Amino acid sequence: MTIRLFRPLLAMVLFAMSLFAGTVAMAGAAHADGCFTWTRTLAQGDSGSDVTQLQIRVAGYPGSGGLLGVDGAYGPATAAAVTRFQQAYGLPANGIADTATFSKIYALQDNDCTPVNFSFAELNNCNTTWSGGAVSAATAKANALRTMWKLQAMRHALGDVPITVTSGFRSRACNDAVGGAADSRHLYGDSADLAAGPHSLCKLAQQARDHGFSGILGPGYPGHNDHTHVDHRPSRFWSAPSCGI
Template identity: 75%
Template sequence: MRHFLTRAIAAVSLLVASTAVGLITTAGAAQADGCYTWGRTLSQGMSGEDVRQLQIRVAGYPGTGGVLGIDGAFGPATRSAVIRFQQAYGLGADGIAGPNTFNRIYALQDDDCTPVNFSYAELNDCNTTWAGGNVSAATARANALVTMWKLQAMRHALGDQQIRVTSGFRSQACNAAVGGASSSRHLYGDAADLGAGPHSLCTFAQTARNHGFAGILGPGYPDHNDHTHVDGRPSRFWSAPNCGVAGRTMRDPLGDN
């Protein structure tokens, strides 16, 4: 028995040592991921589905007032977003997405590609199919995914404290049931209403300006004193008068209730 225990302990020690060596020797390489695995380093001038997947993950880092296009083309805006993402997580900020950047993204996402602190269920308290809105179910779900990554960026900027989503995607039936506007961005899947928690509604409205939301409505805007609304409408419309947030465009605002 003593010899058996000695051999078992030695085997475990060897396994631990081998694992440690493996970790050391492979630390510089991006690891395979259950959601999406990048197979090449990405930099400005490149294009493809892998660039589009990267853009989704860094959509929350376009800079103040910016909105990053999710088009699969790695241009200057994408490079700047990658730099801000890298800076936010203490990585070398060169605007080139390589193993260290991808490994950080892998650590931030679940196997269904949602960021670890948000879920599809959280962005849809209407139905499980994502159908019945103003866009196809697939588009609504894809829009919600981008919104979640923007919220993840906001969450990190706010000290990695909870952001409570009180409303997300709505079908036309769900929207009518809560008295939502007929043109509500909730019908497109790219909207989220945020309730106060560790942070105030004004903090959300102010922070959202830096994380890719074209639509921001909060305290002081009609019917928004109990939540802050963020969305991905086509043109900017910010109004949270009680928070000092404004950024109106010449176009009429889209409803969002």
């Protein structure tokens, strides 16, 4: 009788221990969402599509006046950007993209890979599709995603208060309708016009210098006294004379 009672009790104890062990094993694991899951720690010398995905998300941390290439190669610039990202969120800052780093990224992104505080709809409020611009629809949408992650970094640096995007990607027809320049960066999907809100237009323009935007136009530049424009054009062009840049 004792043996018969002991066996069920032992089975229950072993089952409980297995559940506890499973909980312990998962406690340090990153929780991915429906966008992208990193399956390895990344550090200098690594390369691949998972590095590219990381670079997109930390491109807003290149350092003052810097730009981070999205090329799939984990070099010193990527390590430095990861370090700044880690510092910004109070993580151990060693430039190595580890479980803690990925967990924070997962917490910051939605299932469509956009950062939680921005959306594709915000970056395309003039068109029903991403076609009709200066690049393919896929490229325009990818460019907009990179812009959003830079804006997310900028938003965090400004105290996590909202940043209002008034214009993003435009087709040529839409650009013409709003009187945009013939060679507007909006046609490439890599730009955003920002409205004043909790922060002034000058504050937005000045902060953009630290978050990977190569193009910054603001108050004092013709046609930009009512908004700050940011983009990631091939070469740097900053002009907001009223703001000291």
